[in-house]
Amino acid sequence: MVDPHAVHRVVEAAGSHGLVLEPGGGEGALTLALAETCKEVISYEVDPRLAGRLASRTRDEDRITVVRGDFLGARVPREPFAVVGNIPYAITSKIVSWCLEAPSMTSATLVTQVEYARKRTGDFGLWSLLTVLTWPEYSWKLLGRVGRESFRPVPAVDSAILGIDRRPVALLAGEPLAGYRAFVEYGFAGLGGSLDASLRMRYPAHRVAAAFEAAEVRPGTVMAAVHPGQWLVLFDRLHPAEPPGR
Incomplete structure (x- = not known):
């Protein structure tokens, strides 16, 4: 994600948090922006080259920790945390599953393919099985769209900001x-x-x-x-x- 306006929209949608886990830090545009509003950002990057560059770029940022590894293997923090990221689209479902299974996660703000976000939030007028199953514990919201021109390289599809929020009190338990x-x-x-x-x-x-x-x-x-x-x-x-x- 290279468009500063798009980065700002994601950070604004996510809100301020004490601890944020970021799947796929990449070049660090979102990582640095999150560090301006959140107390601690742990950014996961599986590509060794990108992880090294991001670690070097953020070495003087006390709020940022770069982990060279797969987010899907991350340890779930004991304290409340949020997940915010421009995630790899090929593993969207796996990242969403990781988030839903993390008992201390309070919210996830994820940039996904627009079709995925629309499907999960009922924007097509239809509701997916996953959304209905998790509704007592989580709300799903389409928080905005992000054009493909906001990315480099330019993808073949547009994206969207998907918000998943754990309900303060579950509707059923x-x-x-x-x-x-x-x-x-x-x-x-x-x-x-x-x-x-x-x-x-x-x-x-x-x-x-x-x-x-x-x-x-x-x-x-x-x-x-x-x-x-x-x-x-x-x-x-x-x-x-x-x-x-x-």
């Missing part, structure tokens, strides 16, 4: 969360074509109809067109919590 995930995975299997048809294969038709009315989902809607918040309503109506003392 423990056994209810596990039950919700199993419910979503069953719904996305598409056994009946539409979501209500699939659910009627497991639940009484009148309960499915009442749940869809409560969630304001039209019968016949395909599973990917159901908003994550509506999935939560459907789960709540079809799997009501046990009353105290039961």
Whole structure:
């Protein structure tokens, strides 16, 4: 990323943090900008040549530590931290998985291919399985687009800023969360074509109809067109919590 305006937009979207892990530091444009707003930046660069240049460039920056290695092998910090990076697009899914599995991560602000960011945030009018599964714990937002001219070499596609934020209080946790995930995975299997048809294969038709009315989902809607918040309503109506003392 060589466009200073694009770098500023990423840093602004990420906000200020105590500790930031950066996947793929590259030439260091984003690394240096993050160090201006964050207390500590640990930048991972797998390319030895780039890592050496970045380490040399930032040797006088007390807030920056350059690690010559793969971010996917990074130790998860015990203290709260954020992930911010212009990531290698070929391993986007792996980096996102690493972030979601890190218990102390508070947010991830990632420059990805625009299609990936749109898919994960419902910008196509459809919601991915990963987004719906993780919705009780994380919010997904499209924070802006970045044109291909902001990079060197110029890629074949445009990019976007994807924001993943851990919710301060999870909407579901423990056994209810596990039950919700199993419910979503069953719904996305598409056994009946539409979501209500699939659910009627497991639940009484009148309960499915009442749940869809409560969630304001039209019968016949395909599973990917159901908003994550509506999935939560459907789960709540079809799997009501046990009353105290039961």
